[in-house]
Amino acid sequence: MADARTARSRAAKGRAAKDPAAQAPTAKGRATRARIVEGAAEVLREQGVAFTTLDDIRSRTGTSKSQLFHYFPAGKDELLLAVAQFEADRVLADQQPHLGQLDTWECWQQWRDLVVERYERQGDHCPLGSLFLQVGRSSPGARAIVTELMRQWQEHIARGIRTLCANGLVSPALDADRTAAALLAGIQGGVTIMMSTGDSTHLKAALDTGIEHLRRTAVA
Amino acid sequence: MADARTARSRAAKGRAAKDPAAQAPTAKGRATRARIVEGAAEVLREQGVAFTTLDDIRSRTGTSKSQLFHYFPAGKDELLLAVAQFEADRVLADQQPHLGQLDTWECWQQWRDLVVERYERQGDHCPLGSLFLQVGRSSPGARAIVTELMRQWQEHIARGIRTLCANGLVSPALDADRTAAALLAGIQGGVTIMMSTGDSTHLKAALDTGIEHLRRTAVA
DNA sequence: TGGAAAATGGACCGGCAAGTCCAGACTGAG
DNA sequence: CTCAGTCTGGACTTGCCGGTCCATTTTCCA
Structure with missing residues (x-):
């Protein structure tokens, strides 16, 4: 569902995931980020990318929308990429x-x-x-x-x-x-x-x- | 992008594509249907499923929304399936x-x-x-x-x-x-x-x- | 040739999901 | 202690896109 929508916004902001120190500065932040990636991976395995929304990931990982975008500023694509690497x-x-x-x-x-x-x-x-x-x-x-x-x-x-x-x-x-x-x-x-x-x-x-x-x- | 959306509506209507005589009764209808499938296949190859909307297909094939749903009553999924078979x-x-x-x-x-x-x-x-x-x-x-x-x-x-x-x-x-x-x-x-x-x-x-x-x- | 069925055009709707924003809670270094 | 930076919650916005509907035209056949 992201698709065109996501493509649009990605183009709009154009930020990319920076590999070096993509991890959060504090330990708590790093833990949260990891929790998101792992939880997202679970959900994606179960439902498939096409049927997974950020809300699914949010609820599975017990996080809020702002956290998702805090750790993955470029949005869904960046998160998906992190999961792919994982x-x-x-x-x-x-x-x-x-x-x-x-x-x-x-x-x-x-x-x-x-x-x-x-x-x-x-x-x-x-x-x-x-x-x-x-x-x-x-x-x-x-x-x-x-x-x-x-x-x-x-x-x-x-x-x-x-x-x-x-x-x-x-x-x-x-x-x-x-x-x-x-x-x-x-x-x-x-x-x-x-x-x-x-x-x-x-x-x-x-x-x-x-x-x-x-x-x-x-x-x- | 259909995804959850499509899944929802698919569940709602639950109609399936009937293979026998799925073709339209008239020659013109059959031609249009074929044009849609072929055009859709083109677009899908170029853009990928995830980035293709019904409007893309509509404009490529020179058809209207109602035609799409006339020939594929169950919607996008049915059309996609027809393209897959093609x-x-x-x-x-x-x-x-x-x-x-x-x-x-x-x-x-x-x-x-x-x-x-x-x-x-x-x-x-x-x-x-x-x-x-x-x-x-x-x-x-x-x-x-x-x-x-x-x-x-x-x-x-x-x-x-x-x-x-x-x-x-x-x-x-x-x-x-x-x-x-x-x-x-x-x-x-x-x-x-x-x-x-x-x-x-x-x-x-x-x-x-x-x-x-x-x-x-x-x-x- | 008439009228029923099929085909077409296109305006419209509704909901969903990505992304935004800001206020408030934590944390950690000095 | 304190305050700057980080983290978190969640309400809100936005606009896309699948799907609906009905009016109109075309086709077909009796």
Whole structure:
């Protein structure tokens, strides 16, 4: 619902979120700000961006309208962006420690299970995907958040592949980065499809096929 | 922007789009309806669902408010759903004739190029993905459209794999459906990532790795 | 050709949700 | 203690946008 409305006002004021010291000066303020972001994240997961109003967030977090605008002067978009960053940070954190330790086939399998489990539990709302529709590709911040998340995620996977390679488990001829990119795409697509259809078959197929592809190169 | 607003009114009236003979009785009516859907699709692609109002569509299609509600009595959601169906139909059609003729490696390559080209051209708005956020998983129709699209798409790919198999180009031991699901997930994810980051690397990696995976089983 | 059904134009309504504002309560450094 | 800066409450404004309504024109077919 923000949409055009929000776009208008955003253009009108043109203030952007400043990353450095965006936190409030006092401890109480910082706590409130954090409460808002976390509460907003909850609400957004439950209802989806399109159906969430500032009042929903306000009541969930036990804050007042003025607090929302005190901590996020640029309004809803700025808050949404903060939530997006919050969620993006969770994505990789939730995959640890496995994602950082992809050195044996067993680890890969555990990571695979973790990813499936995590997204099956998440249900049918992608906090990051939806954020996009609201803020739009036009936003400088939004794209950066996702791009960085993808970069790190892919880097973790690629590192895992290189570790396998170093351990002699896969062929050195394998292009680790490209394979990691493909696997990441498979995960993304699997999740997307699961969101839409409620079926995790594709996610599992993507992960299993991707890992199998790796395993197969061991022979080569 | 419809969102809560639309949800409210949708609940209030509760009418649904009736598929059979949803077309207007007269030729002129049918033409107008089609013009609306096509025009709406254009606008939605350009601006994204979140930023598109009925007035945008109205002015683009040269129609009046009453026409919109005449052809889509349930309002914006019904129109959005019609556009979704329209776009969904395009997705597979745009991949023909290659998608239906995946019987040689060359065909697969041509199809791969077509998919990459199609989505690179499409730019950064996924008409179907966004439709979801607006109408939501709760909608009976929306999920059905995507589920059916995925089913058909996957079926086409799987059939291609079986053809390769019949031609002795890949191992009969290969699970065609699972492999097709994985490849489809890769495409979806590649497109998603491209939408967000503007980079088609992942899409290409997913397609190439998937096809390479197929090729490799030829040996086994 | 007449009249019923369909199609169209466009003024109007109502409510909702983002954003504003100011008064008052807290906090913390000097 | 005190006072400047921060934080909080909540009433209020604004204008957008989905949806309604009815008058008018066009189409169709008997």
